[in-house]
Amino acid sequence: MAVQGLLLEAFGKFEDTISLKTWDAPPLQPWEVMIQVEGSPVNPADLNIIEGKYGRLPNLPATLGNEGTGCVIQVGTGCSRVKLEDTVVVRPGAQGMWVNRTVVKETDCFVVPNDIPITQRAMLVINPITAFKMIEGVRSGGWVIQNAANSAVGRSVVQLAKAQGVRSINFVRRPELIEELKKDGADHVFLDDEAGFVAAKEVLRHEQPLLGLNAVGGESALRVANLLALGGKLVTYGAMGRVPLKIPNGLLIFKNLSFTGFWVTAWLTTAPVEEVQKVVSTISTMMLSGALTLSIQRTFHLNEFAQALVEAGKSGRRGKIVFVIGG
Numbered sequence: 001m002a003v004q005g006l007l008l009e010a011f012g013k014f015e016d017t018i019s020l021k022t023w024d025a026p027p028l029q030p031w032e033v034m035i036q037v038e039g040s041p042v043n044p045a046d047l048n049i050i051e052g053k054y055g056r057l058p059n060l061p062a063t064l065g066n067e068g069t070g071c072v073i074q075v076g077t078g079c080s081r082v083k084l085e086d087t088v089v090v091r092p093g094a095q096g097m098w099v100n101r102t103v104v105k106e107t108d109c110f111v112v113p114n115d116i117p118i119t120q121r122a123m124l125v126i127n128p129i130t131a132f133k134m135i136e137g138v139r140s141g142g143w144v145i146q147n148a149a150n151s152a153v154g155r156s157v158v159q160l161a162k163a164q165g166v167r168s169i170n171f172v173r174r175p176e177l178i179e180e181l182k183k184d185g186a187d188h189v190f191l192d193d194e195a196g197f198v199a200a201k202e203v204l205r206h207e208q209p210l211l212g213l214n215a216v217g218g219e220s221a222l223r224v225a226n227l228l229a230l231g232g233k234l235v236t237y238g239a240m241g242r243v244p245l246k247i248p249n250g251l252l253i254f255k256n257l258s259f260t261g262f263w264v265t266a267w268l269t270t271a272p273v274e275e276v277q278k279v280v281s282t283i284s285t286m287m288l289s290g291a292l293t294l295s296i297q298r299t300f301h302l303n304e305f306a307q308a309l310v311e312a313g314k315s316g317r318r319g320k321i322v323f324v325i326g327g
């Protein structure tokens with residue numbers, strides 16, 4: 001069967017390195033399934049991979065698109081968990097999802113309800129699961145403080161925290177986002193600057209926040225760290241500001257803060273399939289009920305990839321760029 005999709009042939013500017021190509025699908029092995037892909041978003045990691053600036057790079061030529069959703073159209077003879085016509089999401093990194101069809105291991109597929117809109121289930125794995133794992137264990141009534149709160153991870157944190165009774169302090173770069181995030185369930189939203197820091201400090205005067213999430217770095221990360229209580233933890237999971245963390249000695253000595261990192265791909269590749277399926281099912285239920293909704297800026301077809309990637313690289317988006325794929 002023929003596959004059509006975006007192929008990366010060298011790292012660099014996408015204009016010079018990506019093209020829409022057609023090739024033959026590999027023969028299905030007993031432990032594999034074939035998926036008719038329906039949707040896949042453009043995440044910052046996809047853009048970083050195209051540039052050749054990500055923690056783990058694929059061998060070239062490579063298919064692209066770290067996550068996505070589709071319908072199972074062929075099942076290997078040794079598969080038992082996934083059935084024909086199941087709707088699935090795919091473990092990030094298993095296969096590029098900016099294609100119309102793909103063959104993946106059954107163990108890289110997680111079944112989801114097909115009445116979740118394609119654009120939502122296309123984005124169900126990477127950002128919501130990152131949020132889910134990072135706030136896991138915060139007690140109801142506790143706090144999470146985060147920057148880049150308008151990102152898909154940030155919006156997921158806001159909605160998951162609200163559902164778990166965890167209170168959130170959120171920093172954003174643009175004032176128009178303040179009311180929008182509050183509608184999503186954010187308890188407090190401030191601009192990510194010195195005045196925002198002072199306002200957040202006032203809110204937390206009698207509180208003991210122990211978890212900060214950082215996807216920016218530099219001064220922004222320090223503001224989050226400075227709001228944490230004795231023994232708190234700052235988790236860095238992104239570097240949108242492209243500036244390193246510079247940690248003052250005092251935060252280590254007098255506050256005993258821990259600075260750690262999180263990479264969802266590492267969790268997804270080491271966690272047992274049943275455990276990942278459980279988290280996927282929890283997030284699916286939230287998406288179905290409307291308790292978790294991710295914003296979309298615009299959808300594109302694969303042949304519009306140049307415009308899609310330009311849009312995805314812009315600041316000030318309202319939400320994700322998503323490829324809607326059919327046929």
Ligand SMILES: NC(=O)c1ccc[n+]([C@@H]2O[C@H](COP(=O)([O-])OP(=O)(O)OC[C@H]3O[C@@H](n4cnc5c(N)ncnc54)[C@H](OP(=O)(O)O)[C@@H]3O)[C@@H](O)[C@H]2O)c1
Nearest residue numbers: 130150151152153173237238239240241262263264315316
């Ligand atoms: N470690 C992991 O496992 C993991 C998993 C998922 C995502 N991530 C990382 O998390 C980050 C967010 O990903 P996403 O998909 O949620 O993002 P996204 O939805 O594409 O949104 C990008 C966000 O970054 C903000 N931003 C862009 N440039 C910035 C800068 N120079 N300074 C501060 N903020 C900036 C944007 O702010 P505006 O809204 O104001 O434009 C927006 O909120 C990325 O770095 C991504 O690689 C890591």
